[in-house]
Amino acid sequence: MAKTESTLVNMVLALLIITAVAGGSLGMVYKVTKEPIAAAKLAKQKKAIEQVVPGFDNNPTDEAYELTSKEGFALKVFPCKKGEELLGVAISTKTEKGFSGEIKVMVGMKPDGTIINYSVLEHKETPGLGSKMQAWFRMDKGNQSVLGKNPKTTKMVVSKDGGQVDAITAATISSRAFLDAIMVAYNTYMDNTDAHSSATTKSKGGQS
Template identity: 85%
Template sequence: MAKTESTLVNMVVALLVITALAGGTLGMVYKVTKEPIEAAKLAKQQKAIEEVVPGFDNNPTDEVYELTSKEGYILKIFPCKKGGELLGVAISTKTEKGFSGEFKVMVGLKPDGTIINYSVLEHKETPGLGSKMQEWFRVENTPQNILGVNPAKTKMIVSKDGGDIDAITAATISSRAFLDAVMIAYDTYKKEGGKK
């Protein structure tokens, strides 16, 4: 095979061919993986809804509505009903105050605002420290437990800042952010959610 002369035109043509092949391959991979990724996200969302407000018999995703928090976040509210009566709502909330940036939480609230349960959906917190929030705030009979707590009657900030909730050891910033996400859900729902 004869060696091609190294000219500007040949280099540009070679570069265009390589980028076209790479772009086409990336586009094809995106197209193939888009639906399974979306299906996995929906399954994770449904599992989180079932975890934070158990016992409903409706399909909360059919009745979902959105509210905007005072911080400007769009929160999804999933009404969970049994026999047509509201058991509570699952609220997809978030905060950008985490140690490593944004994280998302699904919070289950009774109609009066009492916290039923929560599930951490996404985070980038430090493994072994901030990532403990999935279990930390649900340990029974401790000042770190938020399950069964009504934020209207409890200072939902870390005790280091004068609140009622114990922070994760060595992860105060993550704890503050987690409680911030919970309070964003609570405040937005109590202010706007009852009107729906």
């Protein structure tokens, strides 16, 4: 009986030691990788902002602020200026309506809401289908492109649902989700009176 109890104690001690070592190792790995991962995310964010609203000479990150969408999403807005003129805003938006879940997009818009460009930041859509949204909606073919269009005058819904944008072939759900993310950004920004008024004022001030 004493031998059995001794073996049980040894097993418990061994498991505790293994757990402690594994936990310590994971903690160490987290500390080592935390800063590089954060730096990579910031670099990706900066690149996306430069892509969707080119030509600014300020630091949009320093002037960034948050708006909450009616869906409850916290959207980050990056004002992009040249001198005192507001060229537009880069908005980190998202939707949870993707075929495989959440889709995050950085969309660049002029102060009046016209879409300048976009960059898909994260998604889990099907390779070769939904994943085509990175390029599909900027291609000048049929009614695919959303660039240069304003949701105020263009119905940002897939053609199949009565809208004015052609969906990705065989990926209607992903297309609906992408456009939903764009509209979340547009509606949230334009519905925020303070942000919209401020943007318009700054833009006019830069042109005077």
